[in-house]
Amino acid sequence: MSKRKRDGLPPPVDIPLLGGRPGQFLLRPWFDRVTIRWVTRWFFPISRGWAAARAADGSRERFVEELGMSDLPWGIVDRLLQAAQRAETRYQDTTRRWEDLFFAAHAPGPGELAQIEEERERAAQTLMAVRAYVFPLRLARKLPPVSYDVTSPQDVESAHGHRLRNVKAAFPVPEQPNIRQSHPVEGGYGDVSWLEWPSPMGDTARARLYTPRERKDPPTLIYLHGIGMEMEMWRAQSDPVNALARDAGIRVVRPEAAWHGRRMLPGYHGGEPALAFAPKGYIDMVQGWLVEIMHLIRWARQTSRGPVAIGGLSLGALTAQLVGTAARIWPRELQPEVMFLVVTSGDMLEVCFEGALPKGLGLLDALWAGGWTHEELARWRGLLEPQGDPVMPAERVVMLLGSHDSVTPYSGGLALARRWGVPGDSLFVVNRGHFSTPLGLHQDKRPVQRMAALLNDASGV
Template sequence: MEERLETPLVHKVLTSPLGRLFHSRLFERFKTSAVDTEFRVLRARAAADLAGTDIDTFLDELGVTGPVDDSFAEKIGDALTSHADARSEYKRVAAEWDDLFWGDSESTLDERTRLEKERREAGTRWVSPQKTFKFLTKNGLVEIVDFDVPDPSAATDRWGSRSAEDVYGPPENHPDIETSRTMRGPGTREYLVRFPSPSQYVDDTAYARVYEPFETLTDQSLPTLVFGTGLAMACDAIEYWTEEEYVGRSLAPRGYRIVLPIPPWHGRREIPGSYTGEPYLARMPESAVELYATQATEIAVLTEWARSCGAPTVGVGGISLGGIVTTLVASHADTWPTECRPDFAVPVAASARVDDLLFDSSLTEILGVTDALQAAGWTAETMDNLGHLLRAPDSAGIDPQRIYPVGGLRDEMTHYQPTKRVFEEWGVPTSNFTEWDCGHFGVLLRVMRTQQFQHLLTTLLDAPRQSAGLDATARL
């Protein structure tokens, strides 16, 4: 029997008729209330990665200064031992994976696909240890983020005089892109690409996962979508990555190439001692500028690469964090070389005013970002010194007719209404907007479950130079 990667059961349930039960305000409140616990578990996991099985080092990493009783310490010790075993197993499998996919070792497609399953199963046990560390979240022992917020004056000195055109300008270099060997997905041919990040702010290797029809010929031209994921996604380090399913594996078998970039500090790019995405939260607002600018330039590189592969169309999109980056790409791509510019943009659950969002968002409040900024001396006035780097400009950097926003009318996390006004000021046609009466998590459910979103993407990929606005309300 052929080895193939499978769509996880949880995604099948969410996209089945049963998934309609989650289309409610009650589910939105439940998901929002769970954010606190989920992120505290991630913080404990990051501390455990550094501490190994040493209880004192673990508590020190968490900033715990007071004593803990013997029975609780014993429970912590058991959790650390279990976690250290899971981490060691993942590292072992990942090393073998790197050898088969990037190295010179000979292997078959079935062998590589089987190893990919093993790697992602091991990654889930290591990266998402909800059962292992959840008990620590009930007594206030674990903070959500290990903050290191910069001083407002120092940050202003560094960024205040820098123009948005400089920060979000074209890549300074065009690195060579390395392609991994392939694996077999559910109707897909999947592989990784990697290259030295061209960013002036992040010094590491950029990765993206690519999905194509399984029977793709190497010289076949495929319309391509580069789609950014949300905050704290471990991406392909774990078994279930939402964007992989509702974008990558949903569209690729229909004849498209889907490229899912791994954001800085996420997934394969995680920094030891920090959980996936934590540096973005910890060093606000500087980290926001660094991540947005870095991923934008990496999208430019990936767009150029897709065109070099013969793609007749290359679009960019993204949800939540990926939607913010998409908005900034759509803002500044006119300064990039033609081959790096996307043909269209689909920002989903995005924000065009991140400087406001940092002080007025249910998510930044839950995660403690707003309080940490204020404790470090940040105010709306001092944030305005970096505002030109954290908000979209007055005009678009690509044709507004080719921008297709998607949002939730009750989104209190990224504030859809102010963002909508920015797009309207750009001249985005009313017919280009896709809107649902839901909050932030409701948008994710609907892009996963509805044919409306899939139809929007495939129509854009199939009609790259259509000048009139697309009726995004059309349904299959």
């Protein structure tokens, strides 16, 4: 057995369908039309049943309460509850042992770390795969995609109204918490470790870190995921962004948003509270993530003299661009030098009212029933859309847009790029939709390479 296999993590899993001719056929607009139907009609409802089963802890009565349905095929439900309880027990036990080893006072052997991370990945993936037991239930019953409990205009005003009235209060600079870093383990893209620190959301914020092995003071990319994306809960897959640690000497930080992955709220699936408690839930999550990103930018400055880039995909891009503009009034150390946005929009009302995801999930009907109007929602654009120009020059902004994007509609992203004056060599537009556009980075890495070149240029390399 080689040293790498004994002491390090296995290489990330390649996805053959995304490369070559299969990818050229697959990653077209038809793929996005099929995917959005699958996500809204199947994945979200199945995830709702899965979340209810996790919270039920084997109890039929609790499952009925969580799901809000009582006329159910009990044989299917019982098998689901048993599978969920077994997987949950294994996952929680493995996660505790993982935490004890990776954050131990004295570093365990690399073989121990690699083994427990592989065990954690398998346990997490087994738990996520319990969704398969919900499939027969979804065939038998129409499950809700989201457990809506929309917040009222008065509640949002009480929580966030002061932020609208004072630009400095919109995204205030927080105190820096103590961020602890786990012991590293060797991975396919570099040394892999994790960061943990107290979150303003009341839980523990987490981020996975890919560190290049042979570069002192590397530049740092903080790259944010989309809603419902939970990389920590699945086997590590090949990723052109994470590969920058190996290929471009860039330290890559992948934070986990509140209510996702290891931060899921009991009774909810990944990202669901942002929609369930809309619009306050979404505003809360974005505000909390911005604070955590400020924590990470300052940590990056404290641990390396290299420059910092902020970026993201979908929800992550919508959040990163708020950082890029809000940072104009932040201290210099919190101002990133480069920004990388994949499938984004500068028009959140268009995303809300015209986007395929809220339409397919019934969000608009829930908002109207909760007392919201178009005018009321429009009041909150200042907390959800980038205001003014970004802190970095337009030449250091890279954008990748899909001309068939129906989730963050292409028109809003293109208008933002034009408003900011993003130059042609940093604006990439492909004939794809919301899901196929980022997956296309497996075939055409030019947007990632452009961002990496700008970040390394900012390093003086």
